[in-house]
Every structure is written in structure tokens, then in C-alpha cells.
Amino acid sequence: MRIGVDVGGTKTLAVAVDDAGRVVAEERRPTGWGPRAVVDGIVAVVAAVAGGARPAALGIGVPGQISPAGVVRHALNLGIDVFDLADAVRSGVGVLPLIENDVRAAAVGAASLLPAAGAVAYLNLGTGIAAGIARDGMPWRGARGAAGEIGHISVDPAGPACRCGQRGCIEALAGGAAVAARWARPAVLPVVDVFDAADAGDPLAAALRADVVRGVTAAAHLLVLTADVDLVVLGGGVSHLGERLRDPVRTALAAAASGSAFLTSLDLPDRVVPTPPSAPVGALGAALLAGAPAPAVTGV
Amino acid sequence: MRIGVDVGGTKTLAVAVDDAGRVVAEERRPTGWGPRAVVDGIVAVVAAVAGGARPAALGIGVPGQISPAGVVRHALNLGIDVFDLADAVRSGVGVLPLIENDVRAAAVGAASLLPAAGAVAYLNLGTGIAAGIARDGMPWRGARGAAGEIGHISVDPAGPACRCGQRGCIEALAGGAAVAARWARPAVLPVVDVFDAADAGDPLAAALRADVVRGVTAAAHLLVLTADVDLVVLGGGVSHLGERLRDPVRTALAAAASGSAFLTSLDLPDRVVPTPPSAPVGALGAALLAGAPAPAVTGV
Numbered sequence A, B: 001m002r003i004g005v006d007v008g009g010t011k012t013l014a015v016a017v018d019d020a021g022r023v024v025a026e027e028r029r030p031t032g033w034g035p036r037a038v039v040d041g042i043v044a045v046v047a048a049v050a051g052g053a054r055p056a057a058l059g060i061g062v063p064g065q066i067s068p069a070g071v072v073r074h075a076l077n078l079g080i081d082v083f084d085l086a087d088a089v090r091s092g093v094g095v096l097p098l099i100e101n102d103v104r105a106a107a108v109g110a111a112s113l114l115p116a117a118g119a120v121a122y123l124n125l126g127t128g129i130a131a132g133i134a135r136d137g138m139p140w141r142g143a144r145g146a147a148g149e150i151g152h153i154s155v156d157p158a159g160p161a162c163r164c165g166q167r168g169c170i171e172a173l174a175g176g177a178a179v180a181a182r183w184a185r186p187a188v189l190p191v192v193d194v195f196d197a198a199d200a201g202d203p204l205a206a207a208l209r210a211d212v213v214r215g216v217t218a219a220a221h222l223l224v225l226t227a228d229v230d231l232v233v234l235g236g237g238v239s240h241l242g243e244r245l246r247d248p249v250r251t252a253l254a255a256a257a258s259g260s261a262f263l264t265s266l267d268l269p270d271r272v273v274p275t276p277p278s279a280p281v282g283a284l285g286a287a288l289l290a291g292a293p294a295p296a297v298t299g300v
Helices: A037-050 A085-093 A102-113 A168-176 A176-185 A190-199 A203-227 A237-241 A243-257 A261-265 A283-292 B035-050 B085-093 B102-113 B171-173 B177-184 B188-200 B201-229 B235-240 B243-257 B262-263 B281-290
Strands: A002-006 A011-017 A024-028 A057-063 A071-074 A081-082 A098-101 A119-125 A129-135 A138-140 A233-236 A273-274 B003-006 B012-015 B022-028 B059-062 B071-075 B080-084 B098-101 B120-124 B127-136 B138-140 B232-233 B272-274
Touching: A002 A102, A011 A037, A011 A283, A024 A037, A037 A057, A037 A081, A037 A085, A057 A085, A057 A233, A057 A283, A071 A085, A081 A085, A098 A283, A102 A119, A102 A138, A102 A233, A102 A283, A102 B177, A119 A203, A119 A237, A129 A168, A129 A203, A129 B102, A168 A176, A176 A190, A176 A203, A176 B098, A190 A203, A190 A237, A203 A233, A203 A243, A203 B201, A233 A243, A243 A261, A243 A273, A261 A283, A273 B171, A283 B281, B003 B035, B003 B102, B003 B281, B012 B035, B012 B080, B012 B281, B022 B035, B022 B171, B035 B059, B035 B080, B035 B085, B035 B232, B059 B085, B059 B102, B059 B262, B059 B281, B071 B085, B080 B232, B085 B098, B098 B102, B098 B120, B098 B281, B102 B120, B102 B127, B102 B138, B102 B232, B102 B281, B120 B201, B120 B235, B127 B201, B177 B188, B177 B201, B188 B201, B201 B232, B201 B243, B232 B243, B235 B243, B243 B262, B243 B272
Parallel strands: A002 A057, A057 A098, A119 A233, A233 A273, B003 B059, B059 B098, B120 B232, B232 B272
Antiparallel strands: A002 A011, A011 A024, A071 A081, A119 A129, A129 A138, B003 B012, B012 B022, B071 B080, B120 B127, B127 B138
């Protein structure tokens, strides 16, 4: 029995996975703020899905930069600056966990549900934007653990200012926080509110929606043309827009390719797919990584 | 003795490489037009560096899309639409060659000269623009052989029109053919002419130079942020500008990162390096691939 945990800004979700890779138990609870509360949440959901038994292997997906030893850095949404999460969880659970970046873990989980694809990019459309890439079932980290960090690639020098100091970054166009700031109206789900208002004819909302679509389109386009992944899986909160987002993204990808036999041959629209609904991909990927033969290391 | 050949639009260059990976002989001649002339050129340079002996292994880097069996497609600069190059060369040389895309072969060759780097992108700045990526000494092709095909990623929706139908593609900004077309003055080396004229105060040249710099800057930026290669190696004809190109690119990368601790931490300027001058990287990479344990296959 392997257990995987996905620690998000709002919820901590655990799954138990049997030897065939099937999810056989699932538990979630709100994520607390700060290192101790994060660990307490992990320990609680692990205990719930393990049914009192000590897990054979434990994997945890968490935001931020992750060292090979399981030290988490810059997980600002969790109130963590630098924290030895692996050691703290071992103390609480009795098993040394494998720690992976949450988006990369989700890429591994999504890839396991899309076995025809040799390489998958999981494009996390959340408050920020980043992609995780899995190749042959394993996360691909790159030279410095930054592979897939496409949020701060500028695709429009005249685009909206980004918090990183550039203009027209993918995250400035399509990141949930950036959209909410530009929309500046109270809403539980600002991006959904923007799409609804755009449908109702609001011109600002229409402009913001167009930016979301072109940001996501640019992300998918460059992930395929640079990393040539088989599939770009749309995930994260913004992806709950479903076909309201995917359809215009696919249309834009087809339009961008229409003048080029080469680009058309890449079948860009068909390579953008939703997250498989059958399992929580972040926790599943963490569980699969915990059971993988080789420990995760930083590096290419 | 392994032999590698780099078939370029203007010249065909062969090297002989000893068991230690050192280049021990080199030969070049102009590339002919069309399949037969291309094969004749390959046979001639191979015979010259082999000194009459049959090579133990032969690798060939050639533009275009390459099938696992060595069929070359869309090598328009060579007058080749679809051609079984591997079979034709075997008939002429007596050895079945390994065929690889020329830019990917150059990435392998450059990586062999930069052994501290686990992953290298060779950014070919020629009439068109594409990158080849090598990881752990082997080419990385991607799902459909398109990894590194960054020329037609748009980074400015208001930028110059590209032959692919989009606007503001990296190739439209910085590709040699696009620059020559926009400059529209007779010149043996149009991009050098543009840089010279920009130095002399010509406003059109200054605008074109700025576009070249931002195209190359965008290419390096997105190669690091997407594939997280250790190094981006500038190669191809436009790279003969040397520090006149690298210095402003590095300055622009530093400026783009200056507002973000994350981007600054990536050391983007230091990761853009010239092609090592010690050996012709395309032919060297082809030779190394010919001697690699596993045959090259298409796929991730």
C-alpha cells in the first residue's frame, strides 16, 4: 500500500494506492497555515487512508522548490519559507516520505492515467501558472528544478504588467491572481465571474477573458514546440472552466497553425486535454513516485 | 574510427573521431543541390577523412525531419523533399549511417565539449531558428521529433509578420532570412550589415538589431524556463556576431529577471554561451551518435 498526499493552498488530500496503481481510499481536510499545521494535516490524512497501518511508502506533493532531501523552500501559500518537511513527516508518520513539487507530482499522476502518452505536461492554472513535465512516468526537473516554470515567459511586450517586473507574462495574462486583480470585483471564483460577465457582454470581462485564452494558448503552444510533450493536460482551479476555456484555446491553437504546414502537422488543438477525472492526479502521482524504484533526485 | 558528417545548406563537413572522442581529421566541400548531389558530397568527404578505409561507424547530421530508418523529409535548403538518405549513403560508402537532424546533432557535439552540463540546448541562429536539446549526451527528440522547434513561438502579437502566418515569432524577429527580407539591401551577410549600420546610426538597422536581440533573448529565456537546460549554446551563422550579439542578449536577460528573485536565481545571462570553437559541433555530434550504444529512435 502506497500513500500519496497533495498539499494545496486550501486542502490537503491523501490517497491510498494498491499494487495495481488503483486508488482504494481517499481523505481530505483543509490545509493549515505554517509548517506545523501543514505537517499536522499530512499526518491526519495519512492516518485516515492508512487505516492505522504504517504505509509501505509515502509520497507528498507540495508547492515550492524541493531539495533532494525533502526540504521545501518558498511555499508561500503554505506559510513555509524553508522547512525540512521530510524529517518532520517522518517524525509524525514513522516513514520517510518522498517529497516532490506538487505540479510535477500531478504530471506523474496525469501521465499514469494517460498511458499512451510518453511525455505529458501538466499545466497548472491556479493563482499562478506553472507546468510540470513527466517523461516515461517520471518527473523531469531540469538542470535547476525549473523545467516547466513557464509562468514568467513574456508573450507580449505590450501586455499587462506582471508581478515579476516583466510585461505580458503568461501568468500576467492567465494567472488567477492576476485576473482577479485586474477584474477588481468581489467574487468567489473571479475567473469564472469574468467568463460569465464576458458572456453577458461586459467589455472589460471580454478583454480579460481574451487574455486568459491567449495566455493558456501560448503556454500550450510553447510547451509542445519546446518540450514536444504528447499532451498538455489542463489542471488547476482555472481549468474548472472546462470547455469554456478549452474550446477557445483549441480554436486559437488551430488558427495560429493555419498558415503553416509544419505547425498544422503538430495537431496542437488535439494535444490539449482536460485532467482525467478518475483520480486526484496530484496525490496519485505522489503515491506512484513513492513506490518508484529509484529515489527522486534533482537534476536532469 | 567514427566519422561524422554535417550537411549544411552551403557546405558538407566531415570529421574523423578517435576512440577518445578527439577529432583527428576534417574535410569540407560545397553542398550540392538535390538528393544525388548531397549523397555525392557525403561520399567524397567521408572518403577523404577515412583515408580509404571503411569507417567503423558513420553519423550524418542533416536538416529536416528524420525518420528512425534515416529517411529525410522537408530538407528544403538541400533540394530534398523525401529521400532515403541512409540507404543511398550505404550504397556509396558501404556502411549504414545513423541519420540525425543537424541541429540536434550539433547539440550532442556541443554537449560533449561542455561536459559539466547535463543538458544543453544548441540554439541554431541561421536563416531559420530552431534549437536542438541534448540530455546526458543523447538527443532529445520529443513526442514527434519537434522538441526545440521554437522558431514559430510568437513573443509579440504586434511583431513582424512571419512566413508561418503568425506575427512576432522568434524566427520573424531574429531569423537570418527574415532580417534580410526586412533590411532589403544587398549584403553578403545581411545580419552583420544590419549590426554595422545600426552602429553607424541607421534607424531601420537599429530597429532590426533590437528585434534580433529580443528574438534571441526570448529564445534563451524560454529554453531555460521550459526545458531548464544548463546551457544555451548560440550557434549558426548569426552567432558569428559573437559578443555583439551575446552581450546585449545577456543584458536583456538580466533586465528581464531584475524584478524577480526567482528569475534572478536562474542566472539566465551566464547560461548563454558561444559554441565551443575547438571542433565543428555538428559533425562531431553526428560522429558521437554513430558510436553510441543504442541506435537513435524517434520518440521521447
